[in-house]
Amino acid sequence: MIVSPPFLYALLLMACPLLAIFLFSFWTQDFMTLDTSFTLDNYREIVEKPIYGALLQRSLYVSSCVTFVTVMLAFPVAYFVSFHVRPDRKSLWLFLITIPFWTSYLIRVFLWKVILGYNGVINTGLINVGLIDEPLTFILYNVNAVIITLAHAFAPFAILPIFVALEKIDRSLLEASQDLGESKFMTFLRVTLPLSMPGVVGAVLIVFIPTIGDYVTPELMGGAGGKLVANMIQTQFLALNNAPLGAALAIVAMLCVTVISVIFVLINRRWLKGRS
Amino acid sequence: MTALITLTGVNKYYADYHALRDINLTINEGEFFSLLGPSGCGKTTLLRTIAGFEMPSDGVVMIGGKDMAGVPANLRPTNMVFQSYAIFPHLTVAENVAFGLRKSKEIDKQTKAKMVAEALAMVGLDGYGKRAAHALSGGQRQRVALARALILKPKVLLLDEPLSALDKKMREQMQVELIRLQRQVGITFILVTHDQEEALVMSDRIAVMFEGEIGQLADPETLYRRPNSRRVAQFIGKMNMLDATVEVVDEVIDLTVRGLGSMQIEREQAPEGGQVGSAVVGIRPETLGILFEGETTERKLVDGVVDEVVYYGDMTYYDVRIEGVEQPLNIAMKNLIGRPVLEVGAKTQVIWDERSLVLLP
Numbered sequence: 001m002i003v004s005p006p007f008l009y010a011l012l013l014m015a016c017p018l019l020a021i022f023l024f025s026f027w028t029q030d031f032m033t034l035d036t037s038f039t040l041d042n043y044r045e046i047v048e049k050p051i052y053g054a055l056l057q058r059s060l061y062v063s064s065c066v067t068f069v070t071v072m073l074a075f076p077v078a079y080f081v082s083f084h085v086r087p088d089r090k091s092l093w094l095f096l097i098t099i100p101f102w103t104s105y106l107i108r109v110f111l112w113k114v115i116l117g118y119n120g121v122i123n124t125g126l127i128n129v130g131l132i133d134e135p136l137t138f139i140l141y142n143v144n145a146v147i148i149t150l151a152h153a154f155a156p157f158a159i160l161p162i163f164v165a166l167e168k169i170d171r172s173l174l175e176a177s178q179d180l181g182e183s184k185f186m187t188f189l190r191v192t193l194p195l196s197m198p199g200v201v202g203a204v205l206i207v208f209i210p211t212i213g214d215y216v217t218p219e220l221m222g223g224a225g226g227k228l229v230a231n232m233i234q235t236q237f238l239a240l241n242n243a244p245l246g247a248a249l250a251i252v253a254m255l256c257v258t259v260i261s262v263i264f265v266l267i268n269r270r271w272l273k274g275r276s
Numbered sequence: 277m278t279a280l281i282t283l284t285g286v287n288k289y290y291a292d293y294h295a296l297r298d299i300n301l302t303i304n305e306g307e308f309f310s311l312l313g314p315s316g317c318g319k320t321t322l323l324r325t326i327a328g329f330e331m332p333s334d335g336v337v338m339i340g341g342k343d344m345a346g347v348p349a350n351l352r353p354t355n356m357v358f359q360s361y362a363i364f365p366h367l368t369v370a371e372n373v374a375f376g377l378r379k380s381k382e383i384d385k386q387t388k389a390k391m392v393a394e395a396l397a398m399v400g401l402d403g404y405g406k407r408a409a410h411a412l413s414g415g416q417r418q419r420v421a422l423a424r425a426l427i428l429k430p431k432v433l434l435l436d437e438p439l440s441a442l443d444k445k446m447r448e449q450m451q452v453e454l455i456r457l458q459r460q461v462g463i464t465f466i467l468v469t470h471d472q473e474e475a476l477v478m479s480d481r482i483a484v485m486f487e488g489e490i491g492q493l494a495d496p497e498t499l500y501r502r503p504n505s506r507r508v509a510q511f512i513g514k515m516n517m518l519d520a521t522v523e524v525v526d527e528v529i530d531l532t533v534r535g536l537g538s539m540q541i542e543r544e545q546a547p548e549g550g551q552v553g554s555a556v557v558g559i560r561p562e563t564l565g566i567l568f569e570g571e572t573t574e575r576k577l578v579d580g581v582v583d584e585v586v587y588y589g590d591m592t593y594y595d596v597r598i599e600g601v602e603q604p605l606n607i608a609m610k611n612l613i614g615r616p617v618l619e620v621g622a623k624t625q626v627i628w629d630e631r632s633l634v635l636l637p
Contacts, residue, residue, distance in 0.1 A: 175329055176362035178350045180376030180424065190375075194366045 024247035042248035059229040069151040074158035082166035141223025158203035165199025277304040286335030297488040310475040313485035355425035356434040361417040370405030395423040504547040535601035539630040546635035561608040563632035567625040
């Protein structure tokens with residue numbers, strides 16, 4: 001057993017809170033007091049009441065969409081910076097990509113509200129141009145708005161790992177592919193893309209895992225139909241004062257993320273194994 | 277012999293840097309051709325121009341009678357072995373070798389597998405097909421790179437310093453194997469190297485390049501025995517340089533060499549002709565000798581003093597000072613039976629012969 005300072009603070013900051021949540025999930029809330037006798041009632045309720053399953057499903061759907069959109073948008077940016085920006089300008093570009101982070105997450109979410117709202121930039125713009133007569137309503141207070149906002153928020157996180165993977169590709173491999181008769185496009189498919197997969201896998205995990213737990217964006221952008229499992233956890237903990245049920249929901253959500261991530265990584269083993 | 281590659285007036289500029297200066301060159305079918313020169317002389321740029329990775333700023337590159345202007349690398353009948361070998365790390369050895377076969381749709385899968393096995397056997401890697409590419413040694417990577425290029429039966433195989441990353445033993449072994457492979461497949465090989473010994477051992481003809489231009493283009497023996505300039509003479513092997521004055525250029529050349537005196541040499545000992553006036557003569561260390569006690573010679577002698585001794589086992593290199601010459605003469609002597617290794621300061625006689633001189637402008 002190595003008892004070193006990093007081990008201690010890792011234990012205090014990560015294992016202890018997790019363990020507390022885990023314990024809570026087997027207790028019950030009895031109005032103001034906590035009943036600490038072991039029970040599986042919380043989990044039973046989650047399985048039996050359809051609302052929780054539906055919320056979890058929607059969360060997974062939104063996270064998957066956000067991940068897909070983010071990675072699809074991040075890849076070209078990472079590719080451009082890695083392959084088409086002069087080497088001495090690359091760090092400047094990466095620095096510029098982080099600019100959205102200079103403002104608060106909350107402000108960025110509200111900005112999207114301004115853009116997507118009933119009287120927002122898009123709607124007034126389209127009405128003024130004459131393309132539509134009535135403001136579009138499918139772009140705010142629903143799942144689409146949540147996906148757009150989250151994808152924007154997580155884009156830099158996805159760009160960086162893909163950029164690093166692309167940077168590591170030996171450029172002579174691309175010349176070798178062309179020398180062996182492949183066009184630039186086929187070279188991308190046969191060499192660049194497979195060799196960038198470790199970065200893509202990293203980006204997927206980095207985006208997918210935290211978006212499951214995000215409750216600010218769905219709260220502000222999701223409307224009634226855009227609430228996710230994290231909002232329910234928040235409600236259980238704070239509004240309904242039912243920490244045990246909230247804890248059980250958190251554990252279930254965590255399990256789902258773990259299972260999906262592991263499956264995803266296993267599928268990608270094929271791509272990852274060739275590199276070391 | 278038929279010409280396969282013709283370069284006419286090829287120039288390459290990078291901004292204000294003149295990388296290739298008016299290159300005119302013909303490379304024949306089935307030839308082992310080397311581009312030799314110090315780093316930065318433009319030899320790799322020239323190779324990449326033939327491969328299609330660089331386009332000439334002006335001039336014409338013809339391969340197999342076709343103008344290659346605007347033809348990208350993937351459509352040229354050339355294949356390359358890269359300095360880093362550029363083995364695809366995400367593929368197995370067999371997948372690497374088969375990489376370029378994807379476009380040959382008319383060949384079925386089994387034939388392809390057979391071709392891959394044959395190509396691997398040709399480079400001595402039987403049974404390595406299923407190995408992961410990243411688990412190979414340097415020498416094995418190079419063989420995979422060779423197999424991957426040769427399986428496509430190119431008209432020209434381009435080799436960019438392929439041996440520079442290998443250790444000495446491995447390098448010598450690969451030199452022999454490359455020569456054998458070239459004779460076996462009969463494809464034109466163009467080798468880029470900065471190692472003069474490698475170029476001499478392997479090539480049919482060598483182009484020596486300096487600062488973007490070709491200094492001399494000749495077969496290895498001519499290049500070694502009759503270099504056409506001081507820089508070629510000094511780049512290939514060791515060469516003693518002596519100041520000389522040319523007096524008459526006629527059927528033969530009359531000249532006076534400082535330290536050695538007046539003499540006559542043949543016209544072919546002056547590759548660039550000869551001009552009356554001051555010049556330089558070159559003498560290779562192994563064409564000079566030291567007269568050891570008990571040995572006799574019919575060749576000419578000059579008195580000298582040993583200035584430096586470097587013992588190599590099979591050979592001893594002496595620096596010997598002779599009168600009237602500032603730079604001592606470098607002399608290579610075989611350590612035959614009965615020959616002592618002389619000490620610094622020993623008085624000796626240097627054997628020389630005007631037939632081994634080369635007159636340089």
